Amino acid sequence: MxxxxxxxxxxxxxxxxxxxxxxxxxxxxxxxxxxxxxxxxxxxxxxxxxxxxxxxxxxxxxxxxxxxxxxxxxxxxxxxxxxxxxxxxxxxxxxxxxxxxxxxxxxxxxxxxxxxxxxxxxxxxxxxxxxxxxxxxxxxxxxxxxxxxxxxxxxxxxxxxxxxxxxxxxxxxxxxxxxxxxxxxxxxxxxxxxxxxxxxxxxxxxxxxxxxxxxxxxEKKTLHLFTGPPKNPTDDKFLAEAFMEARGIKVISGGTTAKIIADKTGNELRVKLDDLRKDLPPTAVMEGADLITEGILTMSRVVDLLKGYRDGKKSTEILQELFEDHGASELSKLILNEASEVVIWLGTAVNPAHQSEGFVFNYQKKVEIVHELKMVLLEMGKEVLLYTI
CATH class of the missing domain: 3.60.40.10 (PPM-type phosphatase domain)
Structure with a gap:
């Protein structure tokens, strides 16, 4: 073996x-x-x-x-x-x-x-x-x-x-x-x-x-991370099929992505109201998904956590946050403890809400965060595949 x-x-x-x-x-x-x-x-x-x-x-x-x-x-x-x-x-x-x-x-x-x-x-x-x-x-x-x-x-x-x-x-x-x-x-x-x-x-x-x-x-284990809706709405069905056919840990990052998969699979999507925080949006639950989080804010926090995880000076700080109960810590723990390979399914549709004046993130920023996540994972010795839809 x-x-x-x-x-x-x-x-x-x-x-x-x-x-x-x-x-x-x-x-x-x-x-x-x-x-x-x-x-x-x-x-x-x-x-x-x-x-x-x-x-x-x-x-x-x-x-x-x-x-x-x-x-x-x-x-x-x-x-x-x-x-x-x-x-x-x-x-x-x-x-x-x-x-x-x-x-x-x-x-x-x-x-x-x-x-x-x-x-x-x-x-x-x-x-x-x-x-x-x-x-x-x-x-x-x-x-x-x-x-x-x-x-x-x-x-x-x-x-x-x-x-x-x-x-x-x-x-x-x-x-x-x-x-x-x-x-x-x-x-x-x-x-x-x-x-x-x-x-x-x-x-x-x-x-x-x-x-x-x-x-x-x-154990060798794959984590599938679905984030962002497809650029072409006709590919929503493909996204849902990829989710259903995926083997391993399934994580959805992003409300729109979660809604698309829920609609196409017929599964109920429920927000966890007991998971409310000031700094991060709540998580959600749906049959077939191991974790559902908000998108860009949570992903950015995950990148920060994984970078800090590799810094000896931040050991105490990182330990404290990993033991907290929020979407970024849960996703980070799945990556750190379970996944040997991470498959990222990146939807390339532009979210209009992210383009409004004064909004700190935009589509390009999201792509940068995903690619930054990919590099951090590779540096940690994980195998990474990135698909764009």
Whole structure:
């Protein structure tokens, strides 16, 4: 069985630094993904250069099926020497994950990873190897649906040193936090929970660069997003047929679109009056649809949420909004938690209500938002298809 490999990458810079000394690189391969978390010596520009070179070299060489020995040798020979410490040094964790669940992990001086098997933390046997004078730990896993692998840099393990915690948020403490979070929230927001608490321990002024990278095996699932009426009204029937024939999660974004599909399918469309908010229009319900939202305002909010989801500094803020009950949060959660592929059906009719003077959005803006959504989804590793009607 082939799975969808979902990844999350979050980082925060050391307080006062413009560049992050940690780097997370994720690359697709023919049979899976490569994930690298590297931590350059020190912080700021020098650390960023060391970490970036390490992650880029590792991903590039491993994609070309280079051996681990050759990859590590190239990294060590390429890293520039620090003029102060006379060292060329960057820690790394390298994960090679296949779609069938086979995972190989190589670690050099980074905190040990966390492995969740069916929601429970498990210890994994590791082989100690010396490669070109460096001690590297190698391990292998056979991951299955729902299993998760979490990497952290030492900025997470050291969170709170000299402030809220004398000795930092040690590995065993992070492990206990993960177990507690699993009991309350599950794996859905685990990476953001870790990053959010890291920020709290640093009092939002990190004493070191901190990063969290996660890899989760999920079922392949398609989300169909229908937004906007067809340009030609004669295509309304085609829109409704596409909706009825779609397999997977079905979401309608836009009142006019929902009315067309309801009329053509004969299904009743009802607005949820208990879902009234000042900032976003309410959602609606209809047989056959997993979610129905307002169009352009909600879509714009979804794009903002998904962008924020990839920003470690916004982990707490994003977690709070995702737990709220509104159309944008519900659609965002379906995309984040369920969908491996998103099929967007974009109607190109111009809504006259959007063209009135003083209205903040117009048709062109709507198209821009949809294309922006597509780019964000691609950056997140989702497969995206866009059809215009």
């Amino acid at each position: 082939e799975y969808f490999i979902d990844t999350v990458a979050l980082s925060v810079n050391k307080h006062g630094e413009e560049l992050c000394g940690d780097q997370i690189e994720i690359a697709d391969t023919k049979d899976g993904k490569i994930l690298v978390l590297s931590d350059g010596l020190g912080s700021g520009v020098k650390a960023n250069i060391l970490a970036t070179l390490t992650s880029k070299i590792a991903v590039t060489m491993l994609k070309e099926n280079a051996t681990l020995e050759d990859t590590i040798e190239t990294i060590m020979k390429t890293l520039p020497l620090c003029s102060v410490r006379k060292l060329s040094y960057s820690t790394f964790s390298i994960v090679k994950a296949s779609k069938d669940g086979t995972v190989n992990i190589f670690e050099f001086d980074n905190p040990s990873y966390f492995y969740l098997d069916n929601g429970a933390l498990c210890e994994v046997p590791k082989i100690r190897r010396e490669i070109h004078g460096k001690i590297v730990f190698e391990s292998s896993l056979k991951m299955k649906l729902g299993d998760q692998l979490i990497l952290v840099s030492d900025g997470v393990i050291h969170a709170g040193v000299g402030k809220l915690l004398n000795f930092g948020w040690q590995w065993k403490d992070v492990s206990a936090f993960i177990e507690d979070t699993m009991r309350t929230s599950g794996t859905t927001s685990l990476s953001h929970e870790i990053m959010s608490y890291t920020n709290i321990l640093y009092d939002c002024m990190p004493g070191d660069d901190a990063s969290v990278a996660a890899l989760t095996y999920k």
